[in-house]
Amino acid sequence: MTLRQTLKQALPTGAFRLLQVVRHPSWYVEMNRTRLIVGGAKSAPAYLPMSDLEALQVRYSPPPEYRYDPSALEARGEQRVAQMMRLPGAAGARSFLELGCGDGMVSCCLVRHGKDVTAIDSRGNGFDERAVAEGVKLLEMDAEHLAFPDETFDYVFSYDSFEHFGSPEKVLREAIRVVKKNGFVFLWFGPLFYSAYGQHIYRTITVPYSQCLFEQSLMSEFIAKRDIAPFDFSQMNGWGVTRFRALWKKYAKTLKPVRYDEKLDISQLALIRAYPSCFKDKSSHFEDFTVASISALFTKVDGRLPEPVADDVASGS
DSSP: OOHHHHHHHHSOHHHHHHHHHHHOHHHHHHHHHHHHHHHTSOSOOSSOOHHHHHHHHHHOOOOSOOOOSHHHHHHHHHHHHHHHHTSTTTTTOOEEEEESOTTOHHHHHHHTTTOEEEEEESOTTOOOHHHHHHTOEEEEOOTTSOOSOTTOEEEEEEESOTTTOSOHHHHHHHHHHHEEEEEEEEEEEOOOTTSTTTTSOTTTOOOTTHHHHSOHHHHHHHHHHTTOOOOOGGGSOOOOHHHHHHHHHHTTTTEEEEEEEEEEOOTTHHHHHHSTHHHHTTOSOTHHHHEEEEEEEEEEOOOOOOOOOSSSOOOOO
16 A cells, blocks of 8 residues: 555545645645635626637537447446455445446446345446346336345445435435445545536536536527537536535434545636636535545444435535
8 A cells, every 4th residue: 555545544534635735735826816716706797608608618628538338338347346346345245236337337347256236227228238147136226215125235336426316315325224234335426516527518518617607508508509419407416525525424423434535626727717706606615616526435333314304415505
């Protein structure tokens, strides 16, 4: 284990982030400068017009391609399983549940490591035939309402789904319910909604922070004018990092963090500084704009849950 990995495991997230800032003082300077500009900005305009979208679209290229061909799906599955097997609890666990499995190739590769794996997704028509052939128990199911008895699985995990779930708290409660006491819940997801590419529309509208700069109706109009397939804006739940932090805090007596990391993306701060009024009313927490993804490993220490909510936890925004 490297020194960086050792420190990351030993220090709380805030302390590790402070250590990073000390090593990279320019990060702090740029983030603080941008934070102050947003804080001092006027409240209008809250969104930009079509002319700005058309001009900015020319300036920005999409991020590197995220491939979905069969070889890429399998390679990504093997990579994620290798990552998981290095985490505490995974190697010794027998029964696994994947939430929001998509094609199911992560679970497929997990079965190849000798694990008993169930994988669920609300859209059951996208399962890869290789996952079926390997013996993954693939089920079409809503993650908010899992059809499993209490304490069924040793390990519950999810990749790139918690930014999409309509109610992350309801899904987390179900994950806690079906995982055994002293079992593990591992979540890896992003980009978060308010981060640079959090709208997940970057293949169509390449402008970072499009969700903060432009109204959805205007983006839909822009897409329609180019005869592109409509984008489903409801696929994102609108949660930033501060709202997820509030969720973890609420369940702190039930889930003990084993490893936790928040990944920064400050590559597009110049765009925030150019249009600070568009960000002023989107979130009162500047970190919502700079934390792009979360990796969290918890262990279940208590089966008792906080009082359920009608919908989601109170917004941290």
